[in-house]
């Protein structure tokens with residue numbers, strides 16, 4: 619059989635996603651009573667479930683106008699022609715659809731383009747590879763599996779994957795809600811050089827009243843598709859769906875509000891991972907999901923606290939999605 623580039627792929631795995639590391643993190647997190655977001659995208663099954671949620675509920679998929687917001691920010695960002703090799707590094711690339719649009723807007727020949735789909739989920743990096751590979755040579759796509767919150771040396775990996783002089787464009791789409799700002803923003807600052815471009819997008823809380831605005835968007839989370847996706851994690855560790863109840867609520871965290879989902883066990887449970895046991899008592903909650911929802915002001919403040927500055931932004935008419943071009947301020 620003759621393989622083409624589309625059916626064999628070289629994937630780089632950062633040590634933060636080696637199996638023993640993942641297993642230790644999972645056991646420690648369950649014992650603490652929470653699930654780090656990265657475990658919600660782990661398997662191919664979970665990836666499919668999330669892509670389904672995304673397709674049905676994400677403003678970028680259901681509101682045509684949101685796409686024009688991305689278009690406007692890319693058009694602003696790439697108004698000049700750069701005839702030099704350029705690499706787009708998609709941090710938390712997901713299915714790669716937004717990165718594909720970003721790449722299509724770059725005003726340079728495709729022969730000069732490179733793409734690094736970077737995600738905690740290998741399945742996502744490969745789906746993004748397929749998506750971008752519709753218009754870019756597979757030889758110029760370098761999937762990188764890593765945990766962004768646990769990696770401090772990604773620079774070294776980018777230098778190995780892209781060993782030539784190039785302009786760098788980072789995307790960080792839909793990532794702000796699921797990562798702790800004080801943990802991820804210093805890493806983002808360190809990763810991005812002064813002359814790199816960084817594009818960030820976030821689901822926002824529309825309206826003047828932060829609390830009421832977030833209450834109004836709760837149904838975007840508390841729905842069957844999201845429940846199926848979140849429960850697929852529990853099924854993966856041997857918990858049955860009827861071993862407890864999944865409930866969504868709104869919680870303050872510092873100055874921010876976030877939507878949180880807890881699974882409350884209705885009977886005691888012993889979970890076995892490798893040779894370790896984790897026990898949950900009846901009525902014990904396990905925090906399985908959180909999503910920070912920002913306003914433009916809270917996002918701007920968080921970024922500035924970490925020396926990242928919004929230099930151009932566009933907000934959808936619904937006020938529910940914002941796309942930002944960001945630079946290091948120092």
Ligand SMILES: C[S@@+](CC[C@H](N)C(=O)[O-])C[C@H]1O[C@@H](n2cnc3c(N)ncnc32)[C@H](O)[C@@H]1O
Nearest residue numbers: 656659710711712737738739765766767791792
């Ligand atoms: C909400 S999705 C956004 C996907 C895509 N950027 C988009 O906007 O459509 C979050 C993505 O981040 C990835 N992810 C979650 N935690 C991560 C982590 N700690 N490091 C790297 N990727 C992570 C998930 O696998 C998922 O693909």
